[in-house]
Amino acid sequence: MQSSKAFDHLWMPFTSWQDAIDYPPLVIKRASGIHLYDRDDKSYIDGTGSWWVSLFGHGHPRITAAVRKQLEQVEHVMMAGCITEPTLHLTELLASILPGVMSRIFLSDNGSTAVEVALKMALQYHALTGCGNRTRFIALGGGYHGDTLGAMTVGSIPRYHALFHDRFKKALYTDPPYCYRCPCGKEPGSCAAQCMDSLEKLLDEYHSSVAAFIFEPMAQGAVGMRIYPAVVLERCFALCKxxxxxxxxxxxxxxxxxxxxxxACEHAHVSPDIMCLAKGLTGGYLPLAATVVNKTIFDAFKGDAFSNRTFEHGHTFTGNALASAAACASLELLREYDIPASLGARSSQLSKLLRTFYRYDIVGDVRTLGMVGAIELVADRATKKRLPARERIPFTICRNARAKGLLIRPIGDVIYFMLPYLTTEEQLDRVVAITHEAFKETIDEQLPHQ
Ligand SMILES: Cc1ncc(COP(=O)(O)O)c(C=O)c1O
Known part of the structure; x- marks a missing residue:
């Protein structure tokens, strides 16, 4: 067991210095299925799928076996002049489930690099096709695409991006498709994607200098699991076309x-030109990402070593063999468990159970899509006034849930769930029951008049 000094050298991500002292991280010793176990063997349900990566839970025997087997063969080799069997197999497996005309796969190692690669590819594609003046990006308002500098230029969450936008570069942003606080004052029944009038305006003015439009399809995660309707996505695609x-x-x-x-693009029945993948690609086992493009994009890069058409990009761990083996096993499991078709019952249960949170006055909005569930808290449901930030009510709800064996983490005023797909009916009931207890305890402590 570590001494209290053990945290002296640690710099935790997305965590203030004071919080890291007041709330030191749990040290997780082992994990199985949807459960994590700390060093006292206390168990916690992994309610956020370890930052949205854990598709089949922890320690799935098939993924574990695939990584172990690969470890006995070769763990890593540079992906220049070499490739390993699982990496090669991965591209085949992935290509077989990609939508429409997506056909070329460029590997890297995390979501931010997948986005960096996409942005660079778009810029180079235009340079190669005689449109080198196309250098701007348009991004969906409220988006998040990672924390590296390029990815931040297309993100627009003030807390993460404002300082760096002032110092570096930023994209052009549409209105956020934030249905609960619709920028156009529409209700779900009357929405005809009017928020994307803003995209039309930007395209009208800047289209000849725009390299690409980047967006999180159907749900903007990091800004607070904001789910928007397919009609918005359809309009984005139609306008870009x-x-x-x-x-x-x-x-x-x-x-x-x-x-x-x-x-998620399949909700709009359209394939993008470029798609960024990471997180669940390996079932949550190892870092790996893919930037996938259609034939038109790839063809522009065809040429010999002197054509200046090469995509001069790569990361040391690109196409890592262990990560590729995990990804192959995970993609096979997606097929065997018939994901997403088999998720229907669990996602209906999630949707039904989360609506029970409307019994608390601090709940302004409950939204679900597939296996994403979110509850947005407010000070006043009628006016949608935001909670007083300094009271940290969402944070306290999550702390109280953690004490009861459920690990969740708020995003701003949003409590959300990204449970592994193999979560059982009883386990989901348990997640919701603990969350109710945490809500009640927090309201009793901090909002006794509600
Ligand atoms: C939509 C989206 N893109 C990119 C990223 C960045 O991924 P990573 O944290 O692996 O760099 C994230 C991370 O949450 C994300 O949600």
Whole structure:
């Protein structure tokens, strides 16, 4: 067991210095299925799928066996002049489930790099096709695409991006498709994707200098699991088609069945030009990402070593053999468990159970899509006034849930769930029961008049 000094050198992500002291991280010793176990062997349900990656839970025997077997053969080799069997097999397996005309797969190692690759490919594609003046990106308002500098230029969450936008570069942003606080004052029944009038305006003004439009399809995760309707996505695609703009779908968080379709773009029955994948690609075992493009994009890069058409990009661990073996096993499991078709019952249960949270006055909105569930808290349901940030009510709800054996983490005023797909009916009941207890305890402590 570590001494209290053990945390002295650690810098935790997305965590203030004071919180890291006041709330030191749980040290997880082992994991199995949807459960994590700390060093005292106390168990916690992994309610966020370890940052949205754990598709089949922890320690799935098939993925574990695949990684172990690969470890006995070769763990890593540079992907320049060499490739390993699982990496090769992975591209075949992935290609077999990609939508429409997506056919070329460029591997990297995390969601941010998948996005960096996509942005660079779009810029180079235009340079190679005689449109080198196309250098701007348009992004969906409220988007998040990772924390590296390029990915941040297309994100628009002030807390993460404002400082760096001032110092570096930013994209052009549409209105956010934030249905609960619709920027156009529409209700779900009357929505005709009017929020994307803003995209039309930007395209009208800037289309000749735009390299691509980038977006999180159907749900914007990091801004607070904001789910938007397919009509918005359809309008985005239609507008980009009308103005001849490349589309980059960032499916890092929502790909691989999470929204009830294998890829979230399928809700709009359209394939993007470029797609970014990561997180669930390896079932949550190892870092791996893919940027996938259609034939038109790839063809522009064809040429010999002197054609200046080569995509000069790569990461040391690109196509890592262990990660590829995990990804192959995970993609096979998607097929064998018939994901996403088999998720219907669990996602209906999630949707039904989360609606029970409307019994608390602090719940303003409950939204679900496939295996994504979110509850947005407010100070006043009628006015949608935001909670006083300094009272940290969502944070306290999650702390109280953790004490009862459920690990969840708020995003702003949103409590959300990204449970592994193999979560059973009873386990989901348990997740919701603990969350109710945590809500009640927090309201009793912090909002006794409610
Ligand atoms: C939509 C989206 N894109 C990109 C990323 C960045 O992925 P990573 O954290 O693996 O760099 C994330 C991470 O949450 C994401 O949600």
């Amino acid at each position: 009308k103005f001849g703009i490349l589309t980059i779908a960032d499916e890092v968080a929502m790909g691989f069945g999470r929204t009830g379709k294998m890829f």
